[in-house]
Amino acid sequence: MAENATPDIVYTTVDEAPELASASLLPIIRSFAAAAGVTVGTRDISLAGRILAAFADTLPEAQRPSDDLAWLGDWVKTPEANVIKLPNISASVPQMVAAIRELQAKGYALPDYPEAPATDAEKAARAKYDAIKGSAVNPVLREGNSDRRAAIAVKKYAQANPHRMGDWTAESKTRVATMKGGDFFANEASATLDHAATAKIVLETAKGETVLKEAVSYPAGTVVDATFMSAAALDRFLEEEIAATKAEGTLFSLHMKATMMKVSDPIIFGHAVRTWLAPVFEKFGETLAGLGVNPNSGMGDLLDRVKDQPEIMAAIEAVRSERPPMYMVNSDRGITNLHVPSDVIIDASMPALIRAGGKGWGPDGKEHDTACVIPDSSYAPVYDETIRFFKEHGKLDPATAGTVQNIGLMAQKAEEYGSHPTTFEIPEDGTVKMILEDGSVLHSHEVKAGDIWRSASARKAPIEDWVNLAIDRQKAEGCRAIFWLDSSRAHDAELIAYVKPILEAKGVADKFEIMSPRDATRASLETITKGENTIAITGNVLRDYLTDLFPILELATSAKMLSIVKLMQGGGLFETGAGGSAPKHVQQLVEENHLRWDSLGEFCALGESFKFLADQRNNAKARVLGEAVDVATQGILDHDRSPSRKVGEPDNRDSHYWFARYWAEALAAQDSDTALAEHFAPLAKALAEGEEAILSELAAAQGKPAELGGYYRADPEKVTAVMRPSATLNAIIG
Numbered sequence: 147m148a149e150n151a152t153p154d155i156v157y158t159t160v161d162e163a164p165e166l167a168s169a170s171l172l173p174i175i176r177s178f179a180a181a182a183g184v185t186v187g188t189r190d191i192s193l194a195g196r197i198l199a200a201f202a203d204t205l206p207e208a209q210r211p212s213d214d215l216a217w218l219g220d221w222v223k224t225p226e227a228n229v230i231k232l233p234n235i236s237a238s239v240p241q242m243v244a245a246i247r248e249l250q251a252k253g254y255a256l257p258d259y260p261e262a263p264a265t266d267a268e269k270a271a272r273a274k275y276d277a278i279k280g281s282a283v284n285p286v287l288r289e290g291n292s293d294r295r296a297a298i299a300v301k302k303y304a305q306a307n308p309h310r311m312g313d314w315t316a317e318s319k320t321r322v323a324t325m326k327g328g329d330f331f332a333n334e335a336s337a338t339l340d341h342a343a344t345a346k347i348v349l350e351t352a353k354g355e356t357v358l359k360e361a362v363s364y365p366a367g368t369v370v371d372a373t374f375m376s377a378a379a380l381d382r383f384l385e386e387e388i389a390a391t392k393a394e395g396t397l398f399s400l401h402m403k404a405t406m407m408k409v410s411d412p413i414i415f416g417h418a419v420r421t422w423l424a425p426v427f428e429k430f431g432e433t434l435a436g437l438g439v440n441p442n443s444g445m446g447d448l449l450d451r452v453k454d455q456p457e458i459m460a461a462i463e464a465v466r467s468e469r470p471p472m473y474m475v476n477s478d479r480g481i482t483n484l485h486v487p488s489d490v491i492i493d494a495s496m497p498a499l500i501r502a503g504g505k506g507w508g509p510d511g512k513e514h515d516t517a518c519v520i521p522d523s524s525y526a527p528v529y530d531e532t533i534r535f536f537k538e539h540g541k542l543d544p545a546t547a548g549t550v551q552n553i554g555l556m557a558q559k560a561e562e563y564g565s566h567p568t569t570f571e572i573p574e575d576g577t578v579k580m581i582l583e584d585g586s587v588l589h590s591h592e593v594k595a596g597d598i599w600r601s602a603s604a605r606k607a608p609i610e611d612w613v614n615l616a617i618d619r620q621k622a623e624g625c626r627a628i629f630w631l632d633s634s635r636a637h638d639a640e641l642i643a644y645v646k647p648i649l650e651a652k653g654v655a656d657k658f659e660i661m662s663p664r665d666a667t668r669a670s671l672e673t674i675t676k677g678e679n680t681i682a683i684t685g686n687v688l689r690d691y692l693t694d695l696f697p698i699l700e701l702a703t704s705a706k707m708l709s710i711v712k713l714m715q716g717g718g719l720f721e722t723g724a725g726g727s728a729p730k731h732v733q734q735l736v737e738e739n740h741l742r743w744d745s746l747g748e749f750c751a752l753g754e755s756f757k758f759l760a761d762q763r764n765n766a767k768a769r770v771l772g773e774a775v776d777v778a779t780q781g782i783l784d785h786d787r788s789p790s791r792k793v794g795e796p797d798n799r800d801s802h803y804w805f806a807r808y809w810a811e812a813l814a815a816q817d818s819d820t821a822l823a824e825h826f827a828p829l830a831k832a833l834a835e836g837e838e839a840i841l842s843e844l845a846a847a848q849g850k851p852a853e854l855g856g857y858y859r860a861d862p863e864k865v866t867a868v869m870r871p872s873a874t875l876n877a878i879i880g
């Protein structure tokens with residue numbers, strides 16, 4: 147919940163593993179920062195916090211939270227903003243339902259999630275929940291473009307301590323399957339507006355005109371796209387790929403992003419569930435509908451609703467014996483690829499599979515070659531080319547590989563990730579038109595019922611800022627720099643028309659290449675295989691995909707990335723890592739009180755945030771803190787103090803002890819601020835002297851189940867007890 151005064155730095159309250167880590171790390175950060183007069187506040191962007199904020203008006207005073215996301219959304223548009231943003235849940239419907247149930251059980255009178263809203267009250271509740279669904283935080287906070295890279299120390303550490311990677315062979319049957327037509331890529335139209343405009347989106351059918359969206363406003367210079375995915379082409383493709391997978395004897399897997407593409411991709415996911423279970427839907431369609439089955443929510447929800455219907459369960463079993471084996475999210479728990487839409491997130495799932503040498507987990511708990519079905523072909527070539535490259539050359543060697551950094555166009559809901567309010571599942575055959583206020587038709591598509599039509603846009607100021615950021619980064623790095631833009635794709639052609647003149651005007655056109663995603667993938671892999679570095683300058687979706695793909699290949703995880711968002715109004719947003727909230731880590735903590743979450747991303751973000759504060763407010767003490775954080779982070783790497791994956795070995799809490807110690811030692815050792823040095827000298831000494839006691843108290847906590855008092859809204863006292871089990875350390879930190 148929001149504190150009143152605006153702090154110097156906001157550290158976000160989130161969900162799952164990173165939030166558990168915060169219970170241990172944040173007290174250390176606050177205590178150290180306070181010594182330098184720097185305040186670190188919190189704002190709650192957790193799923194539970196956002197749900198409560200949305201229904202604040204209906205909750206009694208004592209339960210009423212502030213709307214912290216709205217507050218942050220305003221703050222990031224000011225030059226004062228300085229936010230350390232940890233990953234939060236981008237909720238699928240099943241996660242949302244679980245969070246609502248937990249909050250209801252905790253005494254919050256929230257309405258149920260209305261699956262099929264009928265009354266006005268249900269429709270209003272559904273609209274509020276839908277606004278929270280999916281990736282609802284990042285687009286609000288990201289008022290700037292993205293700069294993600296491995297800090298030099300992190301990259302050097304990865305080269306000196308290369309992670310294990312599965313072998314790739316030319317014989318691997320793993321492949322990417324993507325649509326050859328009828329998809330978003332094939333149907334895309336794009337135009338740059340030479341004046342500010344307002345567009346109405348309508349569907350014209352035999353019966354007349356339906357307004358899908360009344361008025362969308364665009365400033366001059368906006369690149370406006372429109373496209374659609376043909377439902378018939380999608381279903382045909384899915385059927386063919388299920389059959390092809392069966393013939394090849396590989397695992398069937400679907401990869402998309404239902405969280406960020408929260409309107410279009412759950413529908414695509416639903417098509418896959420329906421196609422997979424086609425015989426069941428044909429025979430029991432009405433019963434399933436009566437039971438409230440919505441394929442978009444996944445097989446897990448479906449199975450839950452039909453578990454007492456033996457006939458349907460038998461039909462599902464019969465289908466399973468006919469189908470190829472499915473790629474599993476968790477084979478121990480029987481969670482398949484099609485269980486929950488949010489479980490398979492392409493940015494994490496494809497790199498993990500590629501890192502494993504093209505292997506996915508099958509229902510038998512063993513690794514197998516896998517058919518990777520990525521319906522839309524806009525970005526599938528990146529994974530296809532990566533797989534082809536490794537089949538030809540063998541796996542990447544992280545000991546010698548260079549690095550791929552990313553500069554991503556992201557600000558102001560750029561591109562597909564901002565398209566949700568203008569995405570529609572078409573109710574009837576007809577023509578979708580985007581009509582400007584002067585009556586001219588900007589884009590027009592013939593569509594059929596069930597097609598998924600969407601419009602995305604990218605504004606001029608963010609595009610120019612992105613190109614300039616790329617110029618700055620290339621100058622700083624002096625390495626190869628490639629704009630991943632396909633001149634044959636409608637949207638990319640409009641962006642190229644922005645990029646080229648800026649590069650020429652600045653006299654740096656010779657420093658940059660422009661290549662299609664497929665060619666850029668190959669060029670980048672060739673570059674890093676030679677031990678050299680390159681910058682991938684991409685749109686928003688590829689920003690997301692590549693900042694997991696390359697870090698996972700180079701460093702084993704994207705959690706260690708530096709992720710800076712230079713806010714366009716002058717503030718700073720420091721994201722921690724490039725990964726998510728690692729639900730599996732919470733499971734492990736609850737079962738055996740071991741948290742394998744690595745806070746290196748938090749350490750990197752913290753150092754940047756303090757140094758930014760120093761520049762922004764001319765605060766010399768903040769600089770001393772920030773530089774000492776960097777020394778501590780280096781210490782964590784040099785001495786191998788990152789968490790282990792195994793119970794009984796040092797975990798997240800141990801790494802925080804070491805971080806505090808190295809940080810205190812660095813502050814005590816520096817000579818630019820003697821008051822700080824004097825303050826931290828006894829603290830460093832106490833931490834060193836307490837080492838044995840602290841480590842044994844931390845070790846003693848592990849090995850038995852941990853009680854958190856909740857999942858989406860854990861009990862803060864219980865979490866503190868679990869995450870701060872060392873009385874000795876707690877006494878020193880205060």
Ligand SMILES: NC(=O)C1=CN([C@@H]2O[C@H](COP(=O)(O)OP(=O)(O)OC[C@H]3O[C@@H](n4cnc5c(N)ncnc54)[C@H](OP(=O)(O)O)[C@@H]3O)[C@@H](O)[C@H]2O)C=CC1
Binds near residue numbers: 232234
């Ligand atoms: N910026 C944001 O807010 C983001 C949020 N998300 C959200 O996070 C949730 C989970 O997403 P998911 O796709 O499972 O991806 P995650 O990145 O959470 O997890 C994938 C795997 O990556 C590894 N991992 C990630 N972070 C760390 C870390 N700090 N330390 C050690 N290992 C790490 C873990 O591997 P292992 O299990 O092998 O230890 C983990 O299981 C979803 O709700 C998603 O929407 C996702 C991406 C970004």
Ligand SMILES: O=C(O)CCC(=O)C(=O)O
Binds near residue numbers: 280281284406725
């Ligand atoms: O907002 C989200 O759901 C995920 C964000 C993400 O994966 C990223 O930015 O890398």
Ligand SMILES: [Mg+2]
Binds near residue numbers: 690691694
């Ligand atoms: Mg991502």
